[in-house]
Amino acid sequence: MDSCSIYYVEFGVKNGLGVARRLCCQYGFRPIATRKSSKAKQWALTSGSTRFLVTEPITASGTSRLQASDDSHNVDNLHTDPYFVSFCDGQTESSPGEHRDIRDSVFNVAFAVNDVLKYVQRLMQSGVQLIKPVSSLSDENGTVWTATVKSCVGNVVHTLVQKSDYSGCFLPGFTDINNEDDLFDCCDKNYSGSEKSSPNLTHIDHITFAAYCGSADEILHWYERCFGMKRFFINREEDENEGFVVDAGNTGLRLKAFEYWKCAEIGLTSGKANSIKFIIAEALSNQGPNQVDTFLSNHDGPGIQHIGLSSSDIVSSVSVLTDAGVQFVEPPYTYYTEIGKLKEITEIGENLDMLQKYGILVDAEADSGNSPVEPTSKQRYLLQKFTRPLFDRDTFFLEIIQREGATGFGAGNISALWRSVQAYLIEKTKNSDD
Known part of the structure; x- marks a missing residue:
């Protein structure tokens, strides 16, 4: 397989400008480009090497909840829009033309590849469904080739982007944003301004799918067959067949993971931005409802549950985000008083008071069982924290993560993180019933 890396992740939402504003004003993303077609309005945002594309579909009547002042940037290509993929297109339950309610979803992980046509041919030989055919768009900065295929996970799709000959800030057809304050006037000053510090979220660390019980192996095999990705162990304690199991009452979960390295053929990583990690989370059978x-209920099926964004200083990041x-x-x-936790934090040299103040989890056992990183004398560890869900339904959220040499995920942190989400959902349900 040709090499690939994540080019952007797409949000399909009812209120595109509202979500784009929130990501910029609260999470430190910067708007770089926007676009309008007869089918959608779109905003491209960036933070470090992370790119988010926020898409708001136009209603069937041809109108949008947010009216544009003019139609000068309409870039429809005949009767199709090669950039617009409905976040219902990946669903298998609905028949063609069937109306579905628009539910906010993160659904498209776009890969930058060397040769779209070659990639599509290989994928179709593996039986992958092609949603958008290979097409090209050009502007003064060059030409980009794209195609979109359906994943085996719920409504998830993958747009393949060949942009080696393109020098623009995002994609042809998008208009550069020169003055973000005009677009996002909700901010006192955007994070690029002098009145706010930046959370410095540098790149995507991992993407987690929520899936049906028992489906993880099928997903693993599909991505290995179709995209050349390989299984990796989340933690040394993970069982090869069972995966990593968190069994704590009604928070029972099974996690399995796979990844793509640019130099996967020889087992070498090629840096943060070129390693793609996916985690599959499924509930254990015969247990009570959990997150x-x-x-699955709120999203109408499997999909992208959360994205881990990397920080080099998580205390500063969480402080700024808060x-x-x-x-x-x-x-x-009880997390910080658990047996051995104080010693663990002291040994790695982190400040207990600051971690406790911001509710940041730390784990010095966060190495995978097949880590390619060579052992060093310095102890490797991991720091993490979850946001609350970003949408009106309890579906997608973000994770802030700082890696200090660790390549996997700590057993203690996984349990604590998932218990914290479970406690939030229980408390929210209790408050809504009162």
Whole structure:
């Protein structure tokens, strides 16, 4: 397989401008380009090497909840729009033309590849469904080739982007945003301005799917067959067949993971931006409802549950995000008094008071069982924190993560993180019933 990396992740939402504003004003993303066609309005945002594309579909009547002042940037290509993929297109339950309610969803992980046509031919030979055919768009900055295929996971799709000959800031057909304050006037000053610090979220660390119980192996095999990705162990304690199991009452979960390295053929990583990690989360059978079941119900099936965004200084990042109004789920109140936790934090040299103040989890056992990283004398560890869901339904959320040499995910942190999400959902349900 040709090499690939994540080019952008797409949000399909009812209120595109509102979501784009929130990502910029609270999470420190910067708007770089926008676009309008007869089918959708779109906003391209960036933070470090991470790109988010926020898409708001136009209603069947041809109108949008947000009217544009003019139609000068309409870039429809005859009767099709090669950039617009409905976040219902990946669903198998609905028949063609069937109306579906628009539910906010993160649904498209776009891969930058060397040769779209070659990639599509290989995928179709593997039986992958082609949603958008290979097409090209050009402007003064060059030409980009794209195609979109359906994943085996719920409504998830993958747009393949060949842009080696393109020098623009995002994609042809998008208009560069020169003055973000005009577009996002909700901010006192955007994070690029002098009145706010940046959370410095540098790149995507991993993407997690919520899936039906028992479907993880099918997903793993599909991505290995179709995209050349390989299984990796989340933690040394993971069982090859069972995966990593968190069994704590009604928070029972099974996690399995796979990844793509640019130099996967020789087993070498090629840096943060070129390693693609996906995690599959499924509920254990014969247990009470938990956050995976909640996602599946509210999302109408499997999909992208959360994205981990990397920070080089998570205490600073969480502090800035909190000041900007981001709400987080908090760890169990006993977390920092668990046996050995104080010693663990002291040994790695982190400040207990600051971690506790911001509810940040730390794990010095966060190495995968097949880590390609060579051992060093310095202890490797991981720091993490989850946001509350971003949409009106309890589906998608973000994770802030800082890696200090660790390549996997810590057993203690996984349990604590998922328990914190479970506690938030239980409390929210209790408050809504009162």
